[in-house]
Amino acid sequence: MIIVGLTGGIGSGKSTVAKQFHEKFGIPTYISDDEAKLLMVTSKEIKSELTALFGANAYREGVLNKPFISDAIFNNKTLLEQMNAIVHPRVAAHFKLWVARQNTPYVLKESAILFESHGDQVCDLIITVTLDKATKIKRIQKRDQSSIEKIESIMKQQWTDQMRISKSDYIIENDTMQHMQEQVNHIHNTILNKIK
Ligand SMILES: CC(C)(COP(=O)(O)OP(=O)(O)OC[C@H]1O[C@@H](n2cnc3c(N)ncnc32)[C@H](O)[C@@H]1O)[C@@H](O)C(=O)NCCC(=O)NCCS
Numbered sequence: 001m002i003i004v005g006l007t008g009g010i011g012s013g014k015s016t017v018a019k020q021f022h023e024k025f026g027i028p029t030y031i032s033d034d035e036a037k038l039l040m041v042t043s044k045e046i047k048s049e050l051t052a053l054f055g056a057n058a059y060r061e062g063v064l065n066k067p068f069i070s071d072a073i074f075n076n077k078t079l080l081e082q083m084n085a086i087v088h089p090r091v092a093a094h095f096k097l098w099v100a101r102q103n104t105p106y107v108l109k110e111s112a113i114l115f116e117s118h119g120d121q122v123c124d125l126i127i128t129v130t131l132d133k134a135t136k137i138k139r140i141q142k143r144d145q146s147s148i149e150k151i152e153s154i155m156k157q158q159w160t161d162q163m164r165i166s167k168s169d170y171i172i173e174n175d176t177m178q179h180m181q182e183q184v185n186h187i188h189n190t191i192l193n194k195i196k
């Protein structure tokens, strides 16, 4: 079995693309952000280390205090890196266990920060989802009413599309659903042929 990384900046459409691979072709998809968030509330070690890093406000009644953490990290690279150093090694270990349970020709590991977190090192192939900045912002705001300032501060902490593209095997331009689906079909068939 091979591991295919699926990355792209905030709002590029990674989750939507991952859903296509899963629903159309039954490819197991590991959504790193969802798994990270789950581990951040279920792992005693992560909870205590995040509480030591951010203080008692990190959690409210056992629930991650997202607005507080978001405000703290997205304008503070050092703090972001400290949080990542607590969370990401645990996500990597969890991913390894998950992969061992799968039984398909390939699996997808979806992460906005695949390269930044060095998750690309366990991937055999990498797909980057691209989209122009203005459309990304429009779609994010429609999805979750984030402010432009918040979106821009997150974008600044992530790699650019150019950097991702230079290290990727396949690119999906997510301009329209139909175009995206055509590219997903093509890439799925190409990967299957490659590993035959
Ligand atoms: C910081 C948190 C609490 C902010 O939550 P909030 O609901 O305000 O924002 P949301 O989760 O929608 O994140 C918005 C976007 O930020 C980006 N993002 C999230 N975590 C990170 C990170 N560690 N580094 C860079 N970008 C990130 C993603 O593109 C994400 O879609 C939350 O994102 C979180 O718990 N992040 C840690 C988990 C993680 O590292 N995920 C990244 C992929 S593994």
Ligand SMILES: Nc1ncnc2c1ncn2[C@@H]1O[C@H](COP(=O)(O)OP(=O)(O)OP(=O)(O)O)[C@@H](O)[C@H]1O
Pocket (backbone or CB within 6 Å): 008, 009, 010, 011, 012, 013, 014, 015, 016, 017, 033, 112, 139, 140, 142, 143, 174, 175, 176, 177, 178, 180
């Ligand atoms: N081709 C498309 N046409 C129109 N809307 C789309 C398309 N692809 C995705 N979207 C919408 O754009 C928004 C962002 O997509 P999605 O949540 O998949 O992005 P993401 O890259 O996973 O984002 P994040 O990094 O923030 O988690 C969603 O509301 C989604 O429904």
